[in-house]
Amino acid sequence: MSAKEKAPMAAVGSYESILPFKAIGLDVVVLTGENEGEIGHILNKFARSGYAVLFLEEELFVKYRAAVDEVNEHNDISVMPVPNQKGSIGAGLDAIRRNVERAVGMDIFGEK
Template identity: 50%
Template sequence: MAKEVNQPMAAIGEYETVLPFQAVGVKPYVMSEEESGHFESLLLQLAREKYAVIFVQEHLFEKFMSTVETVNEEYAVSVLPIPGLKGSSGTGLKSIRNSVERAVGMDIFAVK
């Protein structure tokens, strides 16, 4: 039988976007665009605390892309973009395409 591992998950973003995650055991961190100055330190703190997955609202994910990439490479955590109330800007799909391209060596989603 596999050993059960219980690593926490978090969601960072605006109140209306991250609060529903609490219903499934994800710890919400409310952060508006105006408060985004604390995003990088919060993301690094959660990575150091060994969170398994950190969901980040797209506007923060895009604004702090270099920090997100650093955390994804240096820590055993997955930082994933989630759309806000205004809908998706396509960041999630771009992130998946880039990850698959790095792993496989080519864009397998490309239309010929």
């Protein structure tokens, strides 16, 4: 990828949660009860398509943690949790803590 090209970013979640991402030009996938079960396929599609960052609604990030970890481990995409309109449930800080611990071999943030 040349310096002038930018890797695309996307957001996945409920309509209310990802609407702001659509407003700033990110690619979005609205999840509903009917297509929520396809989350693994959706994550892999973005990863294989060269996306750099995928913002995933926190509740989905927690619920589908195994699929998120699989995609993060085997691809160059970063799946990042974002809070929904109800507020944060702490998944973002937990994800940062786990990634830093994996990178440096210890929890540098101290006690949980």
